[in-house]
Structure formats: C-alpha cells, structure tokens
Amino acid sequence: MNYFSSDFKLGILGGGQLGKMLLYETRKFDIYTLVLDPGDEAPCKIACNEFYKGDLLDFETVYNFGKKVNVLTIEIENVNVDALEKLEKEGVKVYPSAKTLRTIQNKGKQKLFYVDHNIPTAPFSRFAYTEEIETAINHGSLQFPFVWKSTQFGYDGQGVKIVKTYSDLEGLPNVECIAEEMIPFKNELAVIVARNVSGHVATYPVVEMEFHPEANQVEYVICPARIDKETAKKAQLIALKVSQAFNHTGLLAVEMFQTQNDEILVNEVAPRPHNSGHYSIEGSYTNQFEQHIRAILNLPLGKTDSKVGGIMVNLVGEEGYEGDVVYENMEEIMQMEGVTPHIYGKRKTRPFRKMGHVTIVNKDINEARKIAERVKNTIKVISK
Amino acid sequence: MNYFSSDFKLGILGGGQLGKMLLYETRKFDIYTLVLDPGDEAPCKIACNEFYKGDLLDFETVYNFGKKVNVLTIEIENVNVDALEKLEKEGVKVYPSAKTLRTIQNKGKQKLFYVDHNIPTAPFSRFAYTEEIETAINHGSLQFPFVWKSTQFGYDGQGVKIVKTYSDLEGLPNVECIAEEMIPFKNELAVIVARNVSGHVATYPVVEMEFHPEANQVEYVICPARIDKETAKKAQLIALKVSQAFNHTGLLAVEMFQTQNDEILVNEVAPRPHNSGHYSIEGSYTNQFEQHIRAILNLPLGKTDSKVGGIMVNLVGEEGYEGDVVYENMEEIMQMEGVTPHIYGKRKTRPFRKMGHVTIVNKDINEARKIAERVKNTIKVISK
Numbered sequence: 001m002n003y004f005s006s007d008f009k010l011g012i013l014g015g016g017q018l019g020k021m022l023l024y025e026t027r028k029f030d031i032y033t034l035v036l037d038p039g040d041e042a043p044c045k046i047a048c049n050e051f052y053k054g055d056l057l058d059f060e061t062v063y064n065f066g067k068k069v070n071v072l073t074i075e076i077e078n079v080n081v082d083a084l085e086k087l088e089k090e091g092v093k094v095y096p097s098a099k100t101l102r103t104i105q106n107k108g109k110q111k112l113f114y115v116d117h118n119i120p121t122a123p124f125s126r127f128a129y130t131e132e133i134e135t136a137i138n139h140g141s142l143q144f145p146f147v148w149k150s151t152q153f154g155y156d157g158q159g160v161k162i163v164k165t166y167s168d169l170e171g172l173p174n175v176e177c178i179a180e181e182m183i184p185f186k187n188e189l190a191v192i193v194a195r196n197v198s199g200h201v202a203t204y205p206v207v208e209m210e211f212h213p214e215a216n217q218v219e220y221v222i223c224p225a226r227i228d229k230e231t232a233k234k235a236q237l238i239a240l241k242v243s244q245a246f247n248h249t250g251l252l253a254v255e256m257f258q259t260q261n262d263e264i265l266v267n268e269v270a271p272r273p274h275n276s277g278h279y280s281i282e283g284s285y286t287n288q289f290e291q292h293i294r295a296i297l298n299l300p301l302g303k304t305d306s307k308v309g310g311i312m313v314n315l316v317g318e319e320g321y322e323g324d325v326v327y328e329n330m331e332e333i334m335q336m337e338g339v340t341p342h343i344y345g346k347r348k349t350r351p352f353r354k355m356g357h358v359t360i361v362n363k364d365i366n367e368a369r370k371i372a373e374r375v376k377n378t379i380k381v382i383s384k
Numbered sequence: 385m386n387y388f389s390s391d392f393k394l395g396i397l398g399g400g401q402l403g404k405m406l407l408y409e410t411r412k413f414d415i416y417t418l419v420l421d422p423g424d425e426a427p428c429k430i431a432c433n434e435f436y437k438g439d440l441l442d443f444e445t446v447y448n449f450g451k452k453v454n455v456l457t458i459e460i461e462n463v464n465v466d467a468l469e470k471l472e473k474e475g476v477k478v479y480p481s482a483k484t485l486r487t488i489q490n491k492g493k494q495k496l497f498y499v500d501h502n503i504p505t506a507p508f509s510r511f512a513y514t515e516e517i518e519t520a521i522n523h524g525s526l527q528f529p530f531v532w533k534s535t536q537f538g539y540d541g542q543g544v545k546i547v548k549t550y551s552d553l554e555g556l557p558n559v560e561c562i563a564e565e566m567i568p569f570k571n572e573l574a575v576i577v578a579r580n581v582s583g584h585v586a587t588y589p590v591v592e593m594e595f596h597p598e599a600n601q602v603e604y605v606i607c608p609a610r611i612d613k614e615t616a617k618k619a620q621l622i623a624l625k626v627s628q629a630f631n632h633t634g635l636l637a638v639e640m641f642q643t644q645n646d647e648i649l650v651n652e653v654a655p656r657p658h659n660s661g662h663y664s665i666e667g668s669y670t671n672q673f674e675q676h677i678r679a680i681l682n683l684p685l686g687k688t689d690s691k692v693g694g695i696m697v698n699l700v701g702e703e704g705y706e707g708d709v710v711y712e713n714m715e716e717i718m719q720m721e722g723v724t725p726h727i728y729g730k731r732k733t734r735p736f737r738k739m740g741h742v743t744i745v746n747k748d749i750n751e752a753r754k755i756a757e758r759v760k761n762t763i764k765v766i767s768k
Contacts, residue, residue, distance in 0.1 A: 027729075028724070028725070028727070029727055030727040030728065030729035046431070046433055047411065299715055300715060300718045302723075303721055303722055307692050307745070331683055334678070334683050337687055338687055339686075340686070343414040361669065361691070
C-alpha cells in the first residue's frame, strides 16, 4: 500500500481539536483524510479532505464511514465498537483495535485487565450499581475514603468523585462503578508509548503533571518530569508493558501515580494522542501526532527525545465567564521567550472549558517553569 | 482589532505549498483565512476557510478578493500590484506593501534600489531589450562573461543565463534585462528578517546553500551556515539594512553571496516565507510561517534561534521521469534519525519539479550533514 498517493484513505472518528492536530501531520505526508463527527462546527472540518457529519455511537454510521477508508483511527474513545469489530473482520485496519477500545471504555474492565496482566494499579472493588457500595461499607468490606468512578463514559466530568463520608455518596448516579483506594501520590506522571503495526516500539520521556496546590487541578505538564532517573526508567518500563499487554498499535498514553515509596501505579490509559503529549509539538524531535500517523501506517517510528525542555499550560475558561470568548493578554504572553499559544477555535467559553493550550520551551526546564507561571498568571480566557 | 476572533479575516494571494504551510500556523492561532489561487488543485484549498479561484494578475479579481479581508499577504510575488495599491488606499493592510512588491517584481528596479540605498550588490548594467547587449559588448562597455537576467517574472526558469560568448545570447527573449557581473563566490548565504507592523525586528541565523559540485544546483540548505562569526554577523546586518530600506513588514528572505574576500553582496530578496527557511519548522523556536503571521498581525515576534541544527534537502523530480509521482525509499529515509519529509501533494512529477522537501535535525550539524547526504542518495522522486 502506498500511503503517499491518493488511492490511500485514512479515516478519523472524531473531529475535535486532537483530530485537527493529527490532520496537520497528514498534510505533511499528503495523506488523504476522511473525518466523522457529530458537530456542525467540528474543528477538523476545514483540515480534512472529506467531512461527514454523524453520530460516533451509531453502528450504521460508523460502519458506513469505516467502509470508505483503508485505515481507521480515533481521536476520542467513545465510539461504536461493534461497528469497528465488523470493519476489522472485513479487512479495514482499525487502530486502536476494537478489543482494546472495549477494554478501555469500561473502567472496571480496564482495571481488571491490569490485574490480569500483572500491571501495578491502585486496589479497587467493582460494583454493578452505586447503591451496592453502601452495603459493602456496612459489611466492612470497603472503607472510607475512596475514589468513586463510573465505569462508563458520558457523565461529562461527573464520572469521578472522592468519597469520604456517607453524604458524599448522595446524588451519585446509580450505575456500574468502581471504588478505588485513594493513593496519596507524590507525583502524577504520564508516558506515551508508540508502537507501529510491525511491533516496533518507541517511548517518550516521562512527563509530570504539576497540580495547583489548592484547586487540585493540573496546572502544568512538564517534560522531562523532575524525578530521579530510576523512577523514570520504572515508569517507562511499566508503560511499555501496558502497551505490549494490549498488543496496541498507535499511541498509548499511560497515566500513572508515583507513590510516596516511589512505586508506580497505572491510573488509566488513552489509546491516542493525549493532552500530556502536546508539549511534543514544540519540544520533541517527533511530535506525538506525527508519531501516531507513523505508527498506524506502519512507517518507521521517529525519535522521541526532546530537542528542548517543554511545559504545557492548559487554557481553560475562567470561572464566572460564559459566552463569546476573548483571550485577554494574548500579546503579553507571546512576548515571553519560547511561548506558543494553540487556540482551539471554540467560539464560546464557559468555566473550565478547555479552550486551548500554551507551550513553553526552553533549554533549561527550570527557566521554562518560571515562564510558564508567568503565562498562567497573565492570560485569561473570558467572555465579551 | 482582535485576531483571535471570527470577525478578523486574513487573505492570502496564492494557494501553493508556501500558503499551505502558512495556513498550518493560522490554524494554531485560529485565524479566519481566505485564499485566492488560479488552480483547481491548489494545495491550500483544504486548509483555508474560504477558497476563491481566480487570476492573481487580474486587477478586478485581486481587488475584489482584497475587499473581503482585513489583512492581505502573499505567498508568491507575481500578483497585480495596482489592485494592492488601491486596496491600501482604501484601508486594507497589505504586507508586503504594493511599493515593495513593485520594486522587487522588476529585477532592474530591485538592483537600482540596492545601489540607491548603499546596499552592496554585484555590479550590473540595465537594458531595455536583450538585443542592446550586443551593442554594449561591441562598444566595450560590457565584457564576457556575465549573468543575463530578465527583469520580469514569468519565464519559468528561463529568466537567468550565464553568458560566456556571443552564441550564448542566441535564443534569449528580447526583453528588458540586466547583465550582472559574475561573482566567483565562496558561499551562497541567506538570512530571513522578520519585521512586525510596529517595526520590531528579529533576524534568523545565516543559512548556507551547499551546491552540488557538478550540477550547480542547491543540494542542501544548512542552518547554521558553516562560516566564521564575523561574516555571519556582517550578513545579518546587511539583511537587516535591506529590510529597513524597504520599510518592510513581514518576512524578508535576503539571498547573498559571500565573495572570496568575505564581502557580502545581496543577490535578491523574497518578501515572504522562503525555501531557505523551511528548516525552521523543525529547527527553530519560532518557525518562519508562524513568524510571518506574527509580523503582519503586529503580534510580538518569536525567538529566531535554533533548538537544534537543521538541514533541508529539496525533493525534486528525477530526470527521465514524468507522470504520476512515486516516492521511492520514503520508508528508508524515515528510519534515519531526525528526518521529517514534507510532501507537497502534487500528483504529477517531471524533471526538477519541486515535489517536497526533507528536513534533518540534529544537535550536531556535521552529523545532520552526513544524514542529509544519505537522505539525498536514498530517496527518489520518480513516476509509476
């Protein structure tokens, strides 16, 4: 198959911002692309060759779309997996595979998968319904505090809750869920593993998510993570093990906790380009989007090292603002050294909505960290 | 004016490969874009918000297109300047200016401009018609050898010829032209200067064009140039002087000769992103396309330093092949360290047609040079 000719077609399920950044790279290689997305204003609309509007969870829609392409990938996990399974049987190359997506889509199954494959993860219990949790507590088989997680997608930010008392359970949807032990972690880390169709593997450096001390929100993604080499090596090896366990093709972003004893516990994975790899556009020899394309097209993988240190700051809507977006002090941050804003093009802001990100690169990661803080304190995503 | 909102519109004259790479950057900043190009298969077609098909040299077409936008730029110099002049008068921001384009479009005027502004350039004579050259030689006011150059665009590679004897003059079009002294240069260099609307200036490092020893064709563009610091400094200062002389807004690529005595002579300029700056996509803190956008939108200019050494190899059609293009050994070059191909998406190849470029980055420029040679010797642009 010749990817560098117009008779090859790549399909992407989801036409959001990740898809858009993926499409930049397909342009570089001149790959013909088709995108399916339910939105009228999908960011991918003006960057692909053919755009189709449709429901990503509808069997027929996904199946019919998939029949048009040679290779099918995703930029969002929440798609109809039955359709992918049928497409695979009919010869379409689907990366990530239907099997992997089915496991990942259910957080309970995902956790069991780690246990089955001897991959360290936080202890947990699985429940068919949230209401069963109370019984478990009453019987002494579960103790406060724990993290409640809905196993399914689609609760829009309400899929995770820290539960410290009975009253925290009130109002939670009565769905399939897990109760996970709270890990008082030292660091939250992530490693992106790329694996191409032939099984060649390349691992990106470990990145560190730095949290706001009060808001408990990721403020900075820092590459390389400011951790010791041994822990970094361990994290990369575990990420590699996860990728191999899934027999995964494409990118796999593995989110992990570094415990107080420097143990590594896998939290969850994303089988696609990931927020934790955005720094790579400016920081790495091969950015994560180009690498994903290389992997799923079975091209040789590119070098995953960093050219320079990189920090990513998410641009989210300020609290108290809703409506037509304004980026306040954009020019001020563009004056700072090594700063590149990425604006996602969403017309409306609302509190905490992801509106873009900013990358700060510098040969000295500590210098980058200082500039990142200035960026964070300067730019404001507000409304008119 | 808020560039980061949909009521701002940027127009680009020309929808070729340079425009396409420029459009990647407008996506990053979410800038609304309109493109005018005569071609049905213009590479920009799928990367802009609105595409218009039309003749770039037609007054009405360019004028009507320009009226739709706030800022108008070019990716090709050969456009209708009268229309740009009228648009400027009516308040459209045009970068580069009509005045600059008018000077650059005529190589005779361009050379006179250098003389008028005390910018070193190779000695030359100007002729209204090629046939006058013979008279000048007969009268002893011009000596062989010299470089004949048509002053106007549009001779498709036939605008320049080295003339050593009378017979070399045969067959040349009888048009306005210059006869330029042949410079036995040590190096051909280029410097890109960025200047924003407020007049802030940033200069990229000097790059070096390395020629094939026999074919007299640029084989590699190398950044940084392997020249002494003093000469580099001199080249940058002269480039800066040229940018200021033009009162230029946007990017100005200044091509220069380094003579045997390490003098710098300006050869010609391009008032836009340029082939000599393609390395910057992978090599620089701020790539030339992002920088051009920053400059013409009067945003702060980005850092022009390199993260790593960069070399660009042009991908041109092999001699003896014409038709549907095939990129032979593409996977082999993608296996090499720090190699990124950029395929322009032209369906048909023909001898020496520019079909793409390949960038090689490495912390060690000598190592990059070795890999570049392997790339050059491996990939072949042929036909089916």
